Amino acid sequence: MGEIAGRDQQIANQMDTGAWSRDMMSNCCAGGAVALARSQGPEADFQTFVAADPEAFVFQDEEGNNLLHMLVENMHCANCIRSIEKALKSLDGVLDARVNFSTRRLLVRWQAGSGAAADLVRPVIDLGYFLTPYNPEMMRSAAAEEEKKLLRALGVAGFAATNVMLLSVAVWAGLFSEDMGPATRDLMHWFSALIALPAVAYAGQPFFRSALAALKNGRLNMDVPISLAVVLASGMSLSETIQSGEYAYFDASVTLLFFLLIGRYLDMRARGKARSAAERLLLLKAVAATVVLPDGSHKSIPVEAVTPGTIVHVPAGERIPVDGEIIEGRTAVDNSLVTGESLPVEAAKGDAVFAGTLNLNGAVRLRAIKTGDNTLLSDIVRLMENAEQGRAKYVRIADRVAEYYAPAVHLLAAVTFVGWWILGFDWQVALIQAVAVLIITCPCALGLAVPVVQVVASGRLLQRGVLVKAADGLERLAKVDTVVFDKTGTLTEGRLDLINEESIDRADLDFAASIARNSKHPLALAVARRGRAVHAMADVTEHPGRGLSVVLKDGEVRLGSREWCGVPADFKDANDPQEGPELWFAQPGRQPIRFLFEDCLRHDAVETIAALKKAGLQVELLSGDRAPVAEKVAATIGIDDWQAGVKPEQKTARLEELKAAGRTVLMVGDGLNDAPALAMAHVSMSPSTAADVSQTAADFVFQGRGLGAVLEAVRVARFSHRLVIQNFGLAFLYNAIAVPLAIAGFVTPLFAAIAMSASSLVVCFNSMRLIERRKGETQ
Amino acid sequence: MSVLVFLIPIALFLGALGLAAFLWSLRSGQYDDLDGAANRILIDDDD
Secondary structure, three states, rough: HHHHHHHHHHHHHHHHOOOHHHHHOOOOOOOOOOHHHHOOOHHHHHHHHHHOOHHHHHHEEOOOEEEEEEEEEOOHHHHHHHHHHHHHOOOOOEEEEEEOOOOOOEEEEEEOOOOOHEEEEEHHHHHOOOEEEHHHHHOOOOOHHHHHHHHHHHHHHHHHHHHHHHHHHHHHHHHHHHHOOOOHHHHHHHHHHHHHHHHHHHOOOHHHHHHHHHHOOOOOHHHHOOOOHHHHHHHHHHHHHOOOOOOOOHHHHHHHHHHHHHHHHHHHHHHHHHHHHHHHHHHHHOOEEEEEEOEEEEEEEEEHHHOOEEEEEEOOOOOOOEEEEEEEEEEEEHHHHHHHHOOOEEEEEOOOEEEOOEOOOOOOEEEEEOOOOOOHHHHEEEEEEHHHOOOOOOOOEEEEHHHHHHHHHHHHHHHHHHHHHOOOHHHHHHHHHHHHHHHHOOHHHHHHHHHHHHHHHHHHHHHHOEEEEEOOHHHHHHOOOOOEEEEHHHHHHEEEEEOHHHHHHHHHHHHHHHHHHOOOOOOHHHHHHHOOOOOOOOOOHHHHHHHHEEEOOOEEEEEOOOOOOOOOOOOOOOOOOOOOEEEEOOOOOOOOOOEEEEEEEEHHHHHHHHHHHHOEEEEEOOOOOHHHHHHHHHHHHHHOOEOOOOOOHHHHHHHHHHHHHHHHHEOOOOHHHHHHHHOOOOOOEEEOOOHHHHHOOOOOEEOOOHHHHHHHHHHHHEEEEEEHHHHHHHHHHHHHHHHHHHHHHHOOOOHHHHHHHHHHHHHHHHHHHHHOOOOOOOO | OOHHHHHHHEEEEEEEEHHHHHHHHHHOOOOOHHHHHHHHHHOOOOO
8 A cells, every 4th residue: 555655646746737736745645544634533524524414415316316415625646536436435325436636526426215424424534534515506607617618619619720721731732832723722612611610600609799798888809809800701711712712711710719719718717726616615614503493402504594583502612603692601702703803702691792703612502693784794794895896997908908909900901901992902802901911910829818827827826725716816916016914814823822832841741632632622722733642532521611621540630721620810820921812731739731822923924024025015914903912923023014903994994095105905814804905905815714705805815824825926926917918029029020911912821820820839838937847846 | 633522521520520529528527527537547446
């Protein structure tokens, strides 16, 4: 097994393409070993899976078999695919199990009546792959359909282009050797027409539709000259063929369509990849609410189905699913995702809590309240709507170029027509020359200039874990001169970490970690992360709201709150005078040990900020947290402009100020309180741990624990911008040479075909410079 | 040149065959999981 894994690793490293390549940095797993190490523990994962109510997602196919769609986490190599499929297929009753590695989805089909869904997929969860059931209807998007349509059009155009070219080459060869008779040439032209006309009618639709839509709105876009050139070239060639003329441009019109469709498909695919990844992130976070029924039993239902007045049970360590009022229990609530406040807030009966906050200590019951006009979320949404209206509509570079380019091209063609006519030629001859101008100027290279760069850039960013959600995000990011950061969850990790590790004895820490890993509580998780769980602890009891305990031969050991561990309120640890979230560790006959936690900075935050400043960007910090915390972070990280205690509306006000001062702002934030600012900024980014609303509002989403993604995105965006400008330059250069020749009437179909392909290739090769060199790559 | 009467239809037929194969592969979902296809060649079938 180890040998196979090693070989796979080698091969996989050589291939090293796509988003999963980042995962390959670590050792490849031998059938789930890595996955298991990363998961929180199969038992906990299984409970989470059951809580998501998988039976509700089971569908029946036509033959009455059960179908279940799931999202798979932790999957990262060929072995993972095999382990998962093998584990399922070896079960009785399972007809089919198929992993989709690109979208990280799993489809299982099994005979009805051979067991519950949860038990069926249990072996996969035990391997360490965390599963989330989903409804395929929710995933079906119009864009995916559109992508398939585009691919079909591409196939048809490709077929037509190659076959027409086959015939055209023969005709050109005949022109040179001058031994092809007119009858044979006509035959070739007729065959070309037979292939080209239906192909143009089918594959040209995306362009025709877009051109018509633009014209209806009284605008011009790049698709107008494209459509005009293709239609005119085909029409003119047909009339030439009927009159058994010498020149037909069928090959030009289909090749043009083929090249442009390639560009369009690549563009769509790059965005589709990012989109499906973003959708997946949101689906994974879609939480179920545990509702308490009148008879006291619990039931998991989707959050949207919770009605006001429903009693909801929230266990310790889980996110609060709905806005509500606590009716039972007391706990500390981590509001960081909502307000940016990093210290937990105490909440007891009668206090209001918000959806998206984290219940830290004890299980509580709350009564869901109406999502009316006074809830936090509705305030945020209202602010976001205002902010979006304030955002100037961005016109993409290609469209701005088209605004000047399209009229110029049409004018040139008209001038050519009139010129040749005045010079005394037949109107048909004049028309042929005008069409030749249209074909030559037709923006084949221009049509590829932006999409190819987009594809390469978003592919490179995807490898680094950055999803480009907005189509024009890269263009907008290139122009940025100011970066505004949120603090909690953006500059910091947004999770609590042990900070007084060095003042704790290693043996004690490992002992505590062994106990702590039995709990899902954030503080216990933080202890488990730092210590090595060396002792096997089977009978650890969790006391909600208090802590964990285990009875050993010399007495009970406790890990939990100050009161529960019997520590007097005035007892202070001399080494750690600092305040903050804490855990106490009490062992019989020994002084209790204090574990202190803090939301730590992202590991590369300081370097990233320094590098951003070096790149000529101004950096600001707008935090919803209290001033001392924000000041400390700003000082550590090297940000001079900072504001603390900022409310969502003050954040947008500050952005407004910056905009009025002529600055172009990139907003980076994760909290619900950042959402309006994210929607308003010129361009925005958020980490994948952000609140749903914020992720939806952001133009970019970055994964991983580092902040370096922000810097990388800015760099790639700037490089892309330069490449796009260069590509336009190259395309114009080509036109400057080719157009005078076309106006003068020197252009033949052969010349058009060569010029068009050459210019497209030059543009593509130029864009490829954005692909990172493998050697010397630092990650 | 009468050979063209055969050659052109043959060329077109072969081309159309390619197009049909492409459309079929598209329909049968072979373009749905490109990364997965790249990985699956590493899986041994024998065990």
